[in-house]
Amino acid sequence: MEAQRTDDDPRPIDPNTGKPIGPLAQPGYYQGYRTLDQRKFWDAKTREVVLERVHKVPQFRYFDDRQAALLTAICERVLPQADRDADHKIPIAPQIDKRLYEDRHDGYRYEEMPPDREAFPMALRAIDDMAQAHYGRGFLELRMSEQDELLRSLHDGKPIAGHDVWERMPPHRFWLLLVQDCAEAYYAHPWAWDEIGFGGPAYPRAYMRLERGEPEPWEKEEKRYEWAPPPGSQSGRYEPVGGQSEHHATPGQGGTH
Amino acid sequence: MKNSPLLGKFRKPDGEPHMLGAMQRLTGSMRKYSEQDEVDYVVVGVGAGGGVLTQRLSRAGFRVVAFDAGPFWDTERDWVSDESGSHKLYWTQKRVTGGTHPLAFGSNNSGQGVGGSTVHWASFTPRLHPSDFQIHTLDGVGVDWPISYSDLKPYYELMELELPVSGPAYFPWGDPHGYAFGPHPMGGVGNALIKGCTNLGIEVSAGGPVAILEGSRADRPHCIYRGFCIQGCKVGAKASTLITHVPDAIRSGAEIRANCMVARVNLGRDGRVRGVTYFDEEGREHTQKARAVVISGYSIETPRLLLNSACPGFENGLANSSDCVGRYLMAQAGNVVLGRFGEPVRMYKAPPAHALTEAFYETDPKRDFARGFAVQTVGPLPIAFAKQMMVAKGAWGWGLRRVMMDYNHWAGFGFLGEILPHAENRVQLADETDGFGLPVAKVTFGLGDNDKKLTDFGVKKTMEIMSAAGAEEVVQEQRYAHLVGAARMGKDPRTSVVDQFGRTHDIPNLFICDGSIMPTQGSANPGLTIMALAARIADYLITQGADIFTSNERSDRISAIRRELAPPDTWGHGMPRIEAPVQPVSS
Amino acid sequence: MTRDLLETGESLPPADDAATLKRDAEMADLHIREGRFQRWLALAAGLSSVLSGLEVSYEHYKGSYSRPVMYTPVILSGTLALAGVAGFFSRRSANTLLPAVSAITLADSVIGFYFHVQGIRRKPGGWRLPVVNIVMGPPIFAPLLFGTSAYLGLVASFLRRGDDGGDVVPRSASKAHWAASLSGMHETIDAGQDLREGRFQQHMVAATILASFLSGFEAAYSHYKNNFRYGVQWTPLIVSPMLMAAGVAALKSKRAAHTVLPAVSALAMLNGSIGFGYHVRGIFRRPGGSKKLLYNIIYGPPVFAPLLFAASGFLGVLASLLRREE
Numbered sequence A: 001m002e003a004q005r006t007d008d009d010p011r012p013i014d015p016n017t018g019k020p021i022g023p024l025a026q027p028g029y030y031q032g033y034r035t036l037d038q039r040k041f042w043d044a045k046t047r048e049v050v051l052e053r054v055h056k057v058p059q060f061r062y063f064d065d066r067q068a069a070l071l072t073a074i075c076e077r078v079l080p081q082a083d084r085d086a087d088h089k090i091p092i093a094p095q096i097d098k099r100l101y102e103d104r105h106d107g108y109r110y111e112e113m114p115p116d117r118e119a120f121p122m123a124l125r126a127i128d129d130m131a132q133a134h135y136g137r138g139f140l141e142l143r144m145s146e147q148d149e150l151l152r153s154l155h156d157g158k159p160i161a162g163h164d165v166w167e168r169m170p171p172h173r174f175w176l177l178l179v180q181d182c183a184e185a186y187y188a189h190p191w192a193w194d195e196i197g198f199g200g201p202a203y204p205r206a207y208m209r210l211e212r213g214e215p216e217p218w219e220k221e222e223k224r225y226e227w228a229p230p231p232g233s234q235s236g237r238y239e240p241v242g243g244q245s246e247h248h249a250t251p252g253q254g255g256t257h
Numbered sequence B: 001m002k003n004s005p006l007l008g009k010f011r012k013p014d015g016e017p018h019m020l021g022a023m024q025r026l027t028g029s030m031r032k033y034s035e036q037d038e039v040d041y042v043v044v045g046v047g048a049g050g051g052v053l054t055q056r057l058s059r060a061g062f063r064v065v066a067f068d069a070g071p072f073w074d075t076e077r078d079w080v081s082d083e084s085g086s087h088k089l090y091w092t093q094k095r096v097t098g099g100t101h102p103l104a105f106g107s108n109n110s111g112q113g114v115g116g117s118t119v120h121w122a123s124f125t126p127r128l129h130p131s132d133f134q135i136h137t138l139d140g141v142g143v144d145w146p147i148s149y150s151d152l153k154p155y156y157e158l159m160e161l162e163l164p165v166s167g168p169a170y171f172p173w174g175d176p177h178g179y180a181f182g183p184h185p186m187g188g189v190g191n192a193l194i195k196g197c198t199n200l201g202i203e204v205s206a207g208g209p210v211a212i213l214e215g216s217r218a219d220r221p222h223c224i225y226r227g228f229c230i231q232g233c234k235v236g237a238k239a240s241t242l243i244t245h246v247p248d249a250i251r252s253g254a255e256i257r258a259n260c261m262v263a264r265v266n267l268g269r270d271g272r273v274r275g276v277t278y279f280d281e282e283g284r285e286h287t288q289k290a291r292a293v294v295i296s297g298y299s300i301e302t303p304r305l306l307l308n309s310a311c312p313g314f315e316n317g318l319a320n321s322s323d324c325v326g327r328y329l330m331a332q333a334g335n336v337v338l339g340r341f342g343e344p345v346r347m348y349k350a351p352p353a354h355a356l357t358e359a360f361y362e363t364d365p366k367r368d369f370a371r372g373f374a375v376q377t378v379g380p381l382p383i384a385f386a387k388q389m390m391v392a393k394g395a396w397g398w399g400l401r402r403v404m405m406d407y408n409h410w411a412g413f414g415f416l417g418e419i420l421p422h423a424e425n426r427v428q429l430a431d432e433t434d435g436f437g438l439p440v441a442k443v444t445f446g447l448g449d450n451d452k453k454l455t456d457f458g459v460k461k462t463m464e465i466m467s468a469a470g471a472e473e474v475v476q477e478q479r480y481a482h483l484v485g486a487a488r489m490g491k492d493p494r495t496s497v498v499d500q501f502g503r504t505h506d507i508p509n510l511f512i513c514d515g516s517i518m519p520t521q522g523s524a525n526p527g528l529t530i531m532a533l534a535a536r537i538a539d540y541l542i543t544q545g546a547d548i549f550t551s552n553e554r555s556d557r558i559s560a561i562r563r564e565l566a567p568p569d570t571w572g573h574g575m576p577r578i579e580a581p582v583q584p585v586s587s
Numbered sequence C: 001m002t003r004d005l006l007e008t009g010e011s012l013p014p015a016d017d018a019a020t021l022k023r024d025a026e027m028a029d030l031h032i033r034e035g036r037f038q039r040w041l042a043l044a045a046g047l048s049s050v051l052s053g054l055e056v057s058y059e060h061y062k063g064s065y066s067r068p069v070m071y072t073p074v075i076l077s078g079t080l081a082l083a084g085v086a087g088f089f090s091r092r093s094a095n096t097l098l099p100a101v102s103a104i105t106l107a108d109s110v111i112g113f114y115f116h117v118q119g120i121r122r123k124p125g126g127w128r129l130p131v132v133n134i135v136m137g138p139p140i141f142a143p144l145l146f147g148t149s150a151y152l153g154l155v156a157s158f159l160r161r162g163d164d165g166g167d168v169v170p171r172s173a174s175k176a177h178w179a180a181s182l183s184g185m186h187e188t189i190d191a192g193q194d195l196r197e198g199r200f201q202q203h204m205v206a207a208t209i210l211a212s213f214l215s216g217f218e219a220a221y222s223h224y225k226n227n228f229r230y231g232v233q234w235t236p237l238i239v240s241p242m243l244m245a246a247g248v249a250a251l252k253s254k255r256a257a258h259t260v261l262p263a264v265s266a267l268a269m270l271n272g273s274i275g276f277g278y279h280v281r282g283i284f285r286r287p288g289g290s291k292k293l294l295y296n297i298i299y300g301p302p303v304f305a306p307l308l309f310a311a312s313g314f315l316g317v318l319a320s321l322l323r324r325e326e
Ligand SMILES: Cc1cc2nc3c(=O)[nH]c(=O)nc-3n(C[C@H](O)[C@H](O)[C@H](O)COP(=O)(O)OP(=O)(O)OC[C@H]3O[C@@H](n4cnc5c(N)ncnc54)[C@H](O)[C@@H]3O)c2cc1C
Pocket: A255, A256, A257, B044, B045, B046, B047, B048, B049, B050, B067, B068, B069, B070, B107, B108, B109, B110, B111, B112, B113, B114, B115, B116, B117, B118, B120, B121, B122, B123, B124, B125, B230, B260, B261, B262, B263, B296, B297, B298, B299, B301, B302, B305, B353, B482, B483, B513, B514, B515, B516, B525, B526, B527, B528, B530
């Protein structure tokens, strides 16, 4: 499927030809690798949990329609999936909705942050208002590059349009909460594991090739291809999350050792 | 082999006995005490400290009820080999965090449920160094412990057999010693650490010390290198008190009362505690009478419980005449250093914990700070890695997708730096309450000058090692790990909460037995030390016998170490090991 | 001529070097054909036992000696090594100590095999995951391979020594020999007789086939674990079936026993030696290399495994030199 591309084509491109890549059933360097094919080798409980994640996409229950649409659009910028075909998009916003609906959180909040259940609705409104103030249109009506620009200003800790919400809630803290939630939903999905070549659940069947990154017999060797983010997007660069004065330093969120 | 297991599916979780790991079954029944029974000991929290203590006390014949706010896990039915599905292992009730360097909790810090944080620890189990017990004398920073390394050494040795700890035959740092269980093979990350260190001429320990079985032992199989340690080891290869000590506690007559949140420790008119008030699973309030109470709830929940138990005579919190409850909270600087390699690494294989160096552990007069740090392997799974990239590289959007597609090319090292105790780093009560109406903990944390210098230096060194291993790109994220302190032990009742045996200075039959009693932390992971302290506290309580319940006299009498209290599976496995006499600490 | 040599060897006039060499070779050949190589086989059993003892001690170290029974092969291999050396020097030891230790070791290796099978079954997934659990569990055939040196020791105990003199049927050997006195069974004595006189080619060929299968299997899965990263890792998988085939041929045909068998056996020995070189190199090329030598020996390519593979070739060569059973 190859359409004429415009500046707003959200798909990544092949940097050599400039042609858009996708939509694909499986992006990434491990073509044909499917963790789900291995599900018979997982224990019963794990199989149940992972398959439910794949087959039962939660309905929106916490957010109203407008909020849900807004959150979905934001998630599409924070973790874009334009290179995935319609059948293989990984639901992100519904997982965030589910978490908030069930009032699940990570066991803490920063003292200058409201509880997650309040932070999200506040931020959604603020983002939409910022779009109105800066571009004269709602966030949903913005072009991809404008959406990216707006979100990037949160990433940088310098919202492009002032909003009283950001006085009550440090933008970088909300930003990290949002990115973290998106990453949590996306990289919990077996299709994302296929994309990055992660082995997935490994009990009772273990790994046996521990060294030198050798693939297991059922894993695939990497076959890299070149790609670049769509030219209109602003999220391909790596810049430190802004707004972190020493007094608002953000520690890592994941447990390791 | 291609698409299904040879002899049919893996076990359905129904109709099977309670499993603790792939082989250990919990059979027999558990003793149940009624609320009217005045038991000998109530233990609050069955984690690293509480698990070992409960096992010891019940083996010695005391009547013990041990509470845990979380579930009594069945590892087959409750745990998954999946990152996102493992949230329930962590303490996810509300906490508020702040200060100049706020700490992150959740999956990053403490556990909930029988086994406590040892359910999801990586299980690095180094000992503290002899110098750690007297950093004030040696370096003029922090405080000295009321005990010395030699007091704890026999307990370290015993715990290393009970868990057991696998490691090299000769471990050169601190008090040099060997391990009775052989080292583990390397995964890609361990290889990177070894390569980086040896290229720089830094000594490195391969294959441990880590509380993971390398050969199967009794009813626990050995590690299968699946790398999901932090999600709970379904295999049962990684030690947690849930599988190492709790089964023996139950066999010896302890009751483990799971899903019960202790709300308050109750004080009698005689100035002695008489039991606890708790909420059961349905939120109903109960009390349990006891002749003595031990709190083992982790460095946040322990001070929170004491503060929540404020009562006439102890308006600032139970046992808090020193105003030290909640203070001197410590975490280690736990920055993660990540390096991208040209060749694939696949760091999700092998346990995250399998190699480390303590070559920079001790104070070096050539540096401009006191104390030191360790460097260890870590093996973040995709979600944890994505969060690291979010912080370390500021990745989002396509940038995040791209770096994640390179997940298999990255390796991670964990920096572990000693942060000194500061009075301002503390646990207090917040204005908000949890589901039971109990005020939640508010944690304030910040770094001192020495801490910052140490972290800067150490992280740089860790990044150097990563580069020397051949990484093309090296980044790092700031992080803190391993909370200890907040109810510290000491000789002086004015500056500490408990004595060397975990006995509160204020109340003769109230004890604390977990990481909170550590006055300083060194740069070794705390778990083994917490367990060794617990075994020592148990020996003390057993030596004192009924005096604890009846007398307000304080005695320092403790018997020689009681090896016979170890769970029976401890014996008959492993090899003779190298032991060095305790080295005098040189200043 | 050969008979002369055997009988009058001592008194032959000194010859030039080439002639001496030739004479020595013929002598050795003859000794083997006649079963007069007890000393050398005892020594071979002892030395190979040193190797397998080293291997088992670090392999079991990896398993943390988590069962006391895991010490037994370490102790027995040491004892067998001593018994082998003793058997080299003393006829008495060769006929008493050596077979006793060998028999115990052989029994231990069968017991070990049982434990290793159990160990695989105990692993998560057990036999439903045969591939992973064979690769990652206790090496299934290693205990049987460990029995190779014991087997050699046992065979040696039946043989005659080079200086036993010319009598084809040793004096009352059937009574003197421990096996005979133990069992008193005639079959044993007959078989013993065959052995003593070097007439056990087919027997030895069968042992070759077995050893080659076991060590080939071990090579197969450990190289599979390694993802056959180097092409040369396939070679033992090719040579081992070749040796087995040559063995089968040699069982049927005397000709094959004298042609294909020694050729392929030599190939296996060569392959094992090259493999040994690669394994040593592999150890040094691991992260940390020589600075982490002990660790790398333990967790690098198993250094002695190729030599055990070569040992199956050695059995083949030995077999080809023997006489066939009557
Ligand atoms: C990701 C991660 C990796 C780690 N890796 C290592 C490592 O490699 N090595 C190491 O040594 N340490 C490691 N740790 C730290 C280690 O696990 C902890 O330091 C140690 O377990 C703390 O022991 P504890 O006894 O103080 O508390 P815990 O083990 O946390 O036990 C506390 C228990 O008390 C219960 N509890 C609390 N309050 C109440 C109440 N009011 N009523 C009833 N029950 C209550 C809790 O549910 C919990 O089960 C790691 C931690 C994390 C998070």
